[in-house]
């Protein structure tokens with residue numbers, strides 16, 4: 056009878072009531088069963104068959120189950136789909152249970168709280184965040200964020216203006232976010248991929264949290280952690296986060312390192328659009344890392360290094376001293392190829408010490424992983440040696456002075472475990488010989504038993520005369536003696552038959568069983584003792600987790616610094632000069648990603664100088680000239696400098712920038728699909744509200760998502776505002792050559808264009824910046840290059856001439872009519888209608904295609920004279 060007893064369902068309901076927002080994996084023997092809605096969800100998401108069970112006469116219960124052995128994969132799939140999974144185990148031996156077996160939820164896995172390698176990516180953190188509600192701070196609304204990665208033990212407490220929450224979350228990319236119920240904090244839409252978990256408001260209480268955190272880190276007051284009064288909101292968030300984590304892991308909160316504190320102003324906030332448009336860690340197409348700055352820079356050797364590099368790219372520094380400290384270290388390593396290579400070689404032997412340490416602390420590492428931790432630690436002295444000779448000062452020396460490689464732990468692990476231990480204790484030898492006398496004695500016993508059994512084979516062959524007789528072993532019958540059919544008549548009477556097989560029979564003897572008993576009981580005790588010893592050494596490693604986290608940080612930093620040095624040498628980057636002045640001065644700059652997509656030296660470098668009284672550039676040029684490339688390369692070079700990397704330029708002087716904004720006009724913005732003008736405008740508006748004089752604003756074809764005159768007008772007004780009210784360094788790429796007139800009005804604005812050369816009807820893209828505005832857009836030439844058929848091109852030329860003629864006729868050509876002081880409003884532009892003009896009438900009758908260039912020039916000169924007379 057497979058009816059589900061009512062008491063069992065009662066137990067189920069009680070447990071489920073406490074885990075309502077999770078899918079409950081309810082252990083029943085060799086299966087995890089799911090009931091009711093959980094069963095529906097699981098069958099839908101996992102493609103399991105939905106069945107029903109009789110609930111002791113009551114209504115049928117929908118049910119779906121997965122075998123315990125395969126559960127890991129099902130959990131992973133559910134969590135990847137954004138579900139929480141609560142694992143409920145039988146916590147007493149079913150044979151000893153009176154009534155229903157006791158069950159408890161031993162762990163809840165969520166997208167933000169996962170240890171399993173299947174759910175993690177070595178190159179990036181898996182953060183869960185708690186976000187406090189905003190509170191009015193000095194001048195601005197502030198929010199506090201606590202972010203933890205339980206797989207590495209990292210904890211960050213961050214306080215930031217509410218307006219910076221979006222860029223901040225974009226940088227951390229949490230998989231799960233905790234918010235207070237009814238939180239007034241609207242979450243940025245960009246975080247829609249994170250699981251939102253609501254918690255009670257009181258859990259974010261700062262006072263409660265202070266005690267909790269002090270207890271967690273065994274300090275009397277939070278001062279000892281570097282937390283100060285201004286961090287209250289983040290502390291409150293951390294309280295909520297710790298409470299949640301404890302709930303998910305009733306057996307004990309995962310080991311977290313002492314918190315890193317981040318306060319406003321320390322790093323450059325990069326909003327989502329800037330991050331995407333500069334293709335820092337995700338490409339515009341597809342979202343992979345190919346074609347990103349990360350892909351160019353990522354030559355790290357360790358997962359810790361890879362994660363830190365990603366973090367640095369998304370959090371450029373904003374103080375000169377901090378940037379220079381990194382650049383100094385990179386310069387030392389860049390200048391000494393042998394040291395650099397030595398360091399990178401040594402780092403090759405270091406595995407993910409951070410996650411391996413966290414796993415040990417959580418009691419989750421396998422023997423193989425623990426050994427890998429030991430081996431990684433043992434590789435650290437070689438890392439220190441490699442750095443030694445370049446570490447004559449600065450950050451590198453600082454790291455060496457505080458060097459710790461947990462040598463005792465390394466030798467303890469390596470002396471205790473065999474060189475290649477199995478994944479599970481018991482399969483093969485885990486604990487090395489000589490470690491434990493009891494274990495050695497047991498092994499002798501077992502081996503002695505095995506030898507005795509082996510001797511039985513030869514003894515019995517002699518006794519019976521059956522030369523093919525053999526002793527074998529299987530899980531069901533244990534040791535047996537196997538005799539083939541043809542020899543069965545020789546079998547002695549003391550043999551007891553156990554099993555018939557196709558070509559013979561299997562027997563046992565009392566002597567065989569006696570030795571077997573010895574071997575098997577020894578093996579059982581060996582496994583138990585090995586497990587005990589393994590757990591001891593794992594616990595010893597777990598107790599050192601704080602040290603391991605410190606070590607991981609140092610390794611990560613060395614790895615990234617060495618990577619910067621390596622890429623600099625490989626790609627011909629130079630050290631930028633960082634200043635506290637305003638100017639941005641790049642000589643022969645290149646785009647780090649685009650240059651790699653073409654043969655060496657094919658990329659045309661460009662200079663760029665932005666100084667206080669020439670701080671804005673309107674960049675014009677036909678499509679495909681290279682405007683977008685040059686624009687992004689400026690942003691990338693500034694960003695690379697401020698993360699401490701060398702830059703792709705002959706030289707660069709960079710006055711520290713507090714923020715970079717990059718906006719791309721809607722129709723150029725392939726990714727979003729929603730090329731709505733509204734999006735473009737709200738993005739632009741954010742810049743106008745938050746940019747300061749020390750920001751760098753890069754605008755690419757802004758205003759393009761609407762009709763021409765609206766677009767030009769908006770672009771015009773935005774440019775004026777940035778020039779007059781913000782005063783920051785700005786480059787604005789546009790194909791509205793009308794905007795070049797702004798230079799007459801705005802003193803700090805310069806026109807540049809990307810040079811092309813016309814050869815007959817062809818145009819050649821020179822990709823070189825030069826002063827002055829472009830005079831027209833060359834759209835048709837670009838169309839021809841793109842392969843439009845000749846008749847289409849010819850017709851397009853006709854149409855262009857026609858349209859330009861009409862525009863002139865209506866007096867709408869901006870170049871002619873745009874008022875000087877008062878920039879054109881759309882009304883003036885759109886509704887203006889002049890009476891027919893004699894010049895226009897003349898023009899209308901001209902057949903351009905029938906004229907020689909000389910005729911055209913003569914006509915043009917005459918018309919122009921006439922126009923001036925009438926003006």
Ligand code: ADP
Pocket residue numbers: 649657658659660676677678679680681682683684685822823
């Ligand atoms: P625009 O924005 O003016 O339309 P892009 O910046 O998109 O032009 O550049 C178009 C193409 O020209 C790029 O994909 C690249 O292949 C090439 N290009 C751009 N700048 C350079 C350069 N400085 N040197 C060599 N090729 C370049």
Ligand code: MG
Pocket residue numbers: 682683684723755
């Ligand atoms: Mg472009």
